[in-house]
Amino acid sequence: MLKFPYAISDFYTLRTQGYRYLDRTAAIPTLEDAGKQLVFLRPRRFGKSLLLSMLAHYYDINMAGEFDALFGDLAIGNDPTPEHNQYLILRFDFSKVSAKGDIEAIQHSLFTHLNQATLDFTQRYQHLLKYPVNVMEDALGSLQSLVDVVKNSGQSIYVLIDEYDNFANEVLVHDVGNWQRYYDLLESEGIVKTLFKIIKAGASEGKIARVFITGVSPLVLSEMTSGYNVATSIYLEPRFNTLCGITHVELAGLVEEVLQDCGQDAVQQTSVLETMKQFYNGYRFCEQPDSALLYNPTLAFYFLRHYQQACSPPRKMLDGNLAMDASRIRYIANLPDGASVIGNILDEQNPVVLPYLENQFGIEQLHKLQHDARYMVSLLYFFGVLTIGGLAGELDELRLDVPNRVIYALYVEALREKALPDLADRRQVEGLAKQFYQTADLQPLAHYLESSYFSVFNNRDYRWDNELTIKTAFMSLLFDDTYYIMDSEAALKRRYADLLMIIRPDMRRLDALKDIVIEFKYLSLADLGLTAEGVRGQSREALQQLPAVQTALQAALRQLRDYQQVLVEKYREPQRLHCLAVVALGFERLIWVTLG
Template sequence: MQNIRKLPIGIQSFEDLRANNYLYVDKTEFVYNLVHTGKVYFLSRPRRFGKSLFISTLKAYFEGKKELFSGLKIEELEKDNPDAWKSYPVIYLNFAQNNFSKENFLNECINLQLEEYEKKYDIEKKYSDNLNPVHFAGRFINIVKTAREQTGLQAVVLIDEYDKPLLDTQNNEDLTEDNRQTLRGLYITLKALDENLKFVFLTGVTKFSKVSIFSDLNQLEDISITERYAAICGITEDEMLSTFEPEIKIMAEKNEITEQECIKKLEQIYDGYHFHHNCKGVYNPFSLINALKNLDFSYYWFATGTPTFLIKKLSQSTMNYMDLSNGIEATAQEIQDYRNDNPNPIPLFYQTGYLTIKGYDKEFGVYLLKYPNDEVKYAFINSLVPSVLNIQSTSELDIVSFARDIKKGDIESVMLKFKALFAKLPYTTCKKEKEDSIVEQNFQNVFYLVFTLLGQWSAVEETSSFGRADCVLQNGNNIFIFEFKRDKSADEALNQIEESKYVEPYLASGKNIIKIGASFSTKERNLSEWKIVKE
């Protein structure tokens, strides 16, 4: 059976989407609420999350293109509003499609967009150097005021991916500062133009704090972590089921699973983003729609960009790799405090979508942040492997070979593979006490990475009511309980499994229980011995 309905992959124009009969998840109620309850907004969401499409929807609404909204929620909501569907002058600045890693790229981008509106409103050229950022503010003010004079209506300003010129230059402090000053000079005009503006909406991945951009726009309403707008981008499960039911059915048939199993798998891989603690999760729209189009449960979002800057930020911090899986607590202020000189990686990980809200302690006002779903978790862990294990690519780890050994119950082969991995780790030239600490950390990281990645094919647990095992892995009819000791014997590791009753929760399962005790030698920088005991 062929999927003949049009899925909007890569479609960021609302007009294109509606005019060409692509499937559309109706977000127009959010447009109505924004327009009728406020004026100047900022929204932060991860990349490829539908920000550009939403801005395009706002653009079509303010341009009065009523025919594009036929059958959508906003048509009913606006039916008794005599002021609806007016054609306002819209100034739309788009930074999403450019790369700003080189000098003057930002100036050229701004100039081209301002020239477009100067031509539209027949504004006479006043400056000999249009690329001079000093002139941008004056040109922008002139465009807005002229647009109002010619139309008799206040202008609408929409700015997409306002922060991309800063994110693209993170490794170049001087260029980042130049771009920041250029953007500040442009954005600060929004406050001075207030009486000439009907509506303002800015989007970005991050909310740069303390960089004199948003500090000057104190009238800006940040809706990024508000309950009312938590689902403004992304796709809720209800939206997925009501919009893509035929595609889900076809995908289930193609993968030889039931529809409920298909929904469960889609949820596990692509759902789980929360932008407020008291709201349902949303799916990554880019990944979900690609999966339904390709009928394949692959990792799509992660493939659109590598997180090397995140890995660098993480390595420069005191945060442990395992903290990302176990969960990190942070206040609302912390998750929004992104700036280049902030050593804390939490706001960057949250705002870029690698961590999301998974819980909230109301008494202390702290959020629990974790990976949103399997797509983010496993793809990011894979990206860590080369830097942690000192290898060229993830293929050298050969995690599939580990998984096959687990499936066969061949733990001897698994332990030999671990030993080979440790042999690849680099030696350090630090003082003895620091060297031992690094060796132990490498020891922990190797096991963490391998067992986390094995979770793609096996159920991996780490805790029980009787205590904490280093790892419990279930695959098929086998349950493997691992305990690792540093500079102690394998027998001591096995004794801890017994004394701490790590086996107890699994005795009633009827499955084979295999206990593995292993010893890691700091001196040898490798596994020195292991013992395997079947219950």
């Protein structure tokens, strides 16, 4: 049975215990040519640690005797570079540094990690060191002693730093509006900047041969221009777009193997690939619009491991290991203008467009993060919850998209939590949504929207234009990827349905579920010539007969007839399809008609 390296980032384990490794060694010569000190940014759980582990085993002088076993059948095996197995590897993993407590506590955690890495280094390479390394309470002094001893022993170091920005990002995200701890970490003589000054000096003096740094965002780099201004940033270069992540061709091969073990045919393979594409694909890490879109490897392996065991997809499409990404969205949503930015991101017919990604997030720029949408969406890109969708407009500006349905669900949940902070309210909404999935009867949901949700939703920084607010309110209540592939502004023969709820292929066995498509129209109180009290005082039947309401309903029904034809042809279950035309009268009442 195919062994997936889920949550395994040790290259040696993968290669010696029969796990599937998606070969990235062909990039090694290109990485060497790119520079001596490199910075490579990717979202969490995208394979950065495995990449570093592969580089560590390739360049480690101690691993020379196992080169053929580890690399012989990989792309680099037949033509290795002269630098293979030439260095002493010094690895740091800053995800192990706690961001809790004051600056002294964080410094203690960082120093503990640096000293542990130094001790591990001396134990692995003591046979090559002519002098002892002085490990002291000041871990920066320990590092200085280490690089000096290696140089004086006639050896060279390759420094690998994983998640360089992790603890600093945690400080920033969890201290919204209070940046003192973040400032203390990164001020002119802060511990992080001093650490990188030592690395920079070691490289300039020939004590450190190469440096490879991974992280999520450029937040910390912006504060290190004087301490570490020698690195080459390669994270937006097209040639490294696929360095981490899974391509569609690679995924198709894995799916084929899994389905063969389950005794399933090519028809099922097409369905599985389409589901995985909807939920996990969509990441692009360069500005070339024809570059490959990638799958998140952690999510893909999560899905495939479950399928391997049950021969069906998991009920929950979001792996808990990625749920932390929701905190990044909540961080932006809780900024003064953040909720409006999140709402605009969900308007897929009007994508977010930027002339370029902001990559300077120094202390002096943090105030811009409060109100400047460009800074917010740029940071969301680096967090992995937006991606480069392509180019847009006459000026070929960057279009930033939500990469897939799993990430879309995180945005929706952030809005739902902000509008309904009380857990009991959210549980009530879940019950109403499940009832709607089975009946397509809008009455209970409409009553809740009119009596409670619209007033809350529209007053909590969600004051966008008309129809978008209504659509987003519905989406935040109804979104559920356990049962549905849900899409806002879904393309159907070059026209766009406002909200499409199609039952997941593996859930179509549940006869109770309905396929649902909703077309929204919005009429302001001014359009109606009525006051809020006047709208609330009339029956739904009377409001439905108003000329403006009838016109809006008929327009929505015409669109729904086109969508209905397309969906019936595709899914061939007309009895399950329910098409609703919904007209919002301000934020007071809802009028709807079901297409017969």
